[in-house]
Amino acid sequence: MALAFDITSLDFQQARIKQVLFKSRLRSVLYGVREADPALLARSENPLGQWLDAVVKPKYGARSEVAQLETALQQQLDTGRDLLRLYQRGQIEAARAGLEQLDAHAARIDALLHELERAVV
Numbered sequence: 001m002a003l004a005f006d007i008t009s010l011d012f013q014q015a016r017i018k019q020v021l022f023k024s025r026l027r028s029v030l031y032g033v034r035e036a037d038p039a040l041l042a043r044s045e046n047p048l049g050q051w052l053d054a055v056v057k058p059k060y061g062a063r064s065e066v067a068q069l070e071t072a073l074q075q076q077l078d079t080g081r082d083l084l085r086l087y088q089r090g091q092i093e094a095a096r097a098g099l100e101q102l103d104a105h106a107a108r109i110d111a112l113l114h115e116l117e118r119a120v121v
Contacts, residue, residue, distance in 0.1 A: 007055060012117040018047040019106055026080050026102065030087050030095050041081045048109070049073055056116070065116040072112060076105035 026041075028034040039045035052069060060066055079101050086095035 007059065007120055009117060009121050011051075011055065012113055012121070015048055015051055015113055016110060018051065019109055022046065022048065022076075022080075023102060023106055026083070027099060030083060030092070030099065036084055036088070041077050041084065043074065043077055046073065046077065060116070060120055063116065063119065065112050065119065069109060069112045069116065072105060072108045076102060076109065079105055 022040070025034070025037075029036045029040070043049045049070075052066065052073070056066055056069075079098065083095045083098040083102065086092075086098065
């Protein structure tokens with residue numbers, strides 16, 4: 001069980017990969033490569049959110065970085081939902097242009113992951 005072990009740098013690297021995969025999946029939807037999956041934007045289905053809930057929060061939930069990560073993740077999911085709505089309404093170029101916002105959220109999440117990693121590893 002993951003809770004019995006300390007979080008390692010590898011765990012943080014895997015969290016960053018989860019972020020890249022999320023962005024890639026959403027980008028694929030907005031470019032018509034794949035169908036929109038409602039689970040993609042659900043907090044409970046998001047791999048990074050699941051990792052935060054199962055691994056990080058039980059051990060480090062009191063740290064401010066964790067609360068900030070949760071907020072940043074929710075903002076990213078909300079932005080993704082907005083972009084998907086634009087796409088579904090036929091505002092495809094606007095949706096694709098909004099990917100810059102998604103990248104900004106991802107950069108914030110990455111910075112917070114680095115902060116938390118430095119503090120706990």
